Amino acid sequence: MIFLIHKLIICFLSFFLGLIFSFDCKAQETGENESIAKHRKGEITVRAKKGSEVKVEQLKHEFWFGCAIPNSLAGGMSQENLKLFKEKFLENFNCAVTENALKWMVMERNKGEINYAVVDAILEWCDENDIPARGHNMFWGTTNNVQSWLKEMSDDELKQAIQHRAVSITSYYKGRFAEYDLNNEMLASNYYEERLGSGITKLMAQWALEGDPDAKLFLNDFDILIPDPPRGPMLSAYMSQIRNFLKQGIPIAGIGVQGHSHLESFDRQYLKDALDSLSVFKIPIRITEFNMPGMRSEFRRTQLTQDQEEAKAKEIVDYYKICFAHPAVEGILMWGFWEGANWIPSSSLYKLDWTPTPSSDAYRNLVFNEWWTDVTGTTDKKGVYSVPAFYGKYKVTVNGVSKEVDLTKAAGKIIVDFKR
Secondary structure: OHHHHHHHHHHHHHHHHHHHHHHHHHHHHHHHHHHHHHOOEEEEEEOOOOOEEEEEEEEEEEEEEEEOOHHHHOOOOOHHHHHHHHHHHHHHEEEEEEEEOOOOOOOOOOOOOOOOHHHHHHHHHHHOOOOOOOEOOEOOOOOOHHOOOOOOOOHHHHHHHHHHHHHHHHHHHHOOOEEOOOOOOOOOOHHHHHHHOOOOOHHHHHHHHHHHOOOOOEEOOOOOOOOOOOOOOOHHHHHHHHHHHHOOOOOEEEEEEEEOOOOOOOHHHHHHHHHHHHHHOOOOOOEEEOOOOOOHHHHHHOOOOOHHHHHHHHHHHHHHHHHHHHHOOOEEOOOEEHHHOOHHHHHEEEEEOOOOOOHEEEEEEHHHHHOOOEEEOOOOOOOOOEEEEHHHHHHHEHHHHEEEEEEEEOEEEEEEEEEO
């Protein structure tokens, strides 16, 4: 009898906790949907003759849904893989980031031997396809990413080399990169600061703007959005660094927070709270390097089971929903989407043979279905048809005549006039 009562109590508690969890999930989803409707949608108003048939078709998101482009785009993939890589990239993403090509140690491994060719090829393809690109990165001060020939320089020589790098990159690619990561992962270590003092970051920014006064300079660091990384919580340290840089007058255009997880899941509440904390600076936030599952070695080696793939899909959807719902976030970029060119193959949307994973279907449903505006209607007796729509580029057609327009978050709404 005691055993039966104990079992009934356990069953009741399990049922009760399940209800609470279900209610919490529904409340969370409702809150995210409300925030998305508030912060990611504006209004398109069409004016035409009364009774006109109107079609509003979204062509592209304003919000950045992007991915890294590997050096192998410029050479190293088979022709078939290259063809499919380009096709799938354009089907899934509206912006890009150079994975390795722009890094100083990659571009100039040996002093004076600068390889622009790979970056040029990537940017040429991005330009041809109207894909804005992030320049990752101008500098990277972790010790193992600083070339030995730089370490052998005197302090004055090193400063001159940094100045030449900053000015030459931004002048050579003037207007080509939408933004740059100025000095990557400074919280981990910063060789340049250790050698030249705390003012070097401001000088880097000033020199970069000499080459291109319109260059947008981002910070970029990891372990900011997870509560218990191996090196300890980093959010407060990052915020302190940002405050210090702003106090110095460093022109920070954006806050880059890497989305590399360490595990197969993530802490939803911590992610929300961290984004809330960073938003106090009123500076755009980008999730710059997203992978799920994360960096633990077993995820880099293991083929996921079907159950694990399904779980991964849910984690990715939840992560994207939280980020898309947050008004300060302006984009999220994966750090690889195909197993053949992804440092964590198990985090890919596509298998090595280009078979889509459940994550691919879930991602596409989210970005191109749930968060996509494609509607038809009829103008009213005043000749007006209005529709809430996600910010982005649109094709608006009235009685067979089409116009392309941009509905921007900055404007909030747009009027498309077919009466003229």
